[in-house]
Amino acid sequence: MIVGERKPLSIVIENLSPWRKILVLGCGTCVTVCMSGGEKEAQEVAAILRLRGFQARALTIERQCEMEFNRKFAEEINREEVVLSLACGIGVQILSDLFPQKPIFPGVNTTFMGAPIVQGLWEERCSGCGDCIVHLFGNICPVTRCAKSLLNGPCGGSQKGKCEVKPERDCAWQLIYDRMREQGRLEELLRIHPPKDWSSSRYGGQRKMLREDVYL
Numbered sequence: 001m002i003v004g005e006r007k008p009l010s011i012v013i014e015n016l017s018p019w020r021k022i023l024v025l026g027c028g029t030c031v032t033v034c035m036s037g038g039e040k041e042a043q044e045v046a047a048i049l050r051l052r053g054f055q056a057r058a059l060t061i062e063r064q065c066e067m068e069f070n071r072k073f074a075e076e077i078n079r080e081e082v083v084l085s086l087a088c089g090i091g092v093q094i095l096s097d098l099f100p101q102k103p104i105f106p107g108v109n110t111t112f113m114g115a116p117i118v119q120g121l122w123e124e125r126c127s128g129c130g131d132c133i134v135h136l137f138g139n140i141c142p143v144t145r146c147a148k149s150l151l152n153g154p155c156g157g158s159q160k161g162k163c164e165v166k167p168e169r170d171c172a173w174q175l176i177y178d179r180m181r182e183q184g185r186l187e188e189l190l191r192i193h194p195p196k197d198w199s200s201s202r203y204g205g206q207r208k209m210l211r212e213d214v215y216l
């Protein structure tokens with residue numbers, strides 16, 4: 001899932017300050033699960049904005065990242081001066097593609113692709129490199145979870161299983177070692193991996209995926 005956190009209210013209010021009539025638009029998928037932009041948060045933000053003198057109301061769309069879901073609410077969206085979207089950055093952009101004349105502001109800072117680990121804690125697990133090799137590392141992604149993205153780790157700096165870059169965080173390579181040992185596959189870690197081909201990653205700019213079999 002995509003994880004995001006609420007933008008500081010002071011920034012939201014500053015962005016919205018030239019307008020009065022605001023539609024706070026929640027998203028019913030990832031940001032609902034990470035409790036930053038779902039129906040409950042949309043209602044809360046609208047209530048806060050009303051207290052600050054805005055005419056704000058809340059609405060939640062099931063998935064703002066898909067045009068069809070947004071299209072159904074065109075009338076509601078067009079009725080207000082501006083939209084404060086509590087979706088991830090994808091939702092904000094898709095919404096804006098569909099309603100290009102409408103000022104739309106992000107109310108959430110999109111942070112990473114991750115998972116809830118325990119209540120109130122989300123961890124990044126994938127950087128979307130476009131060529132998944134996680135099976136080589138006991139399904140612990142070194143690209144994402146090692147601070148240096150080392151494919152031939154460890155770096156030698158970890159202390160008591162913790163990362164030297166962020167000591168409060170587990171060393172990914174300690175986790176990889178432990179997992180591979182559990183699976184009786186330690187000898188696989190002796191393999192030297194050549195530099196990864198990053199052309200499938202986002203460093204070359206925006207990526208697209210075309211599926212000829214389902215393309216209309």
Ligand code: SF4
Pocket residue numbers: 125126127128129130131132133134141142143144
């Ligand atoms: S190897 Fe790439 S695709 Fe696989 S989990 Fe890591 S970043 Fe994600």
Ligand code: SF4
Pocket residue numbers: 145146147148149150153154155156157158159162163164165166170171172173174
């Ligand atoms: S201590 Fe571990 S996680 Fe941190 S940079 Fe070194 S190998 Fe990567």
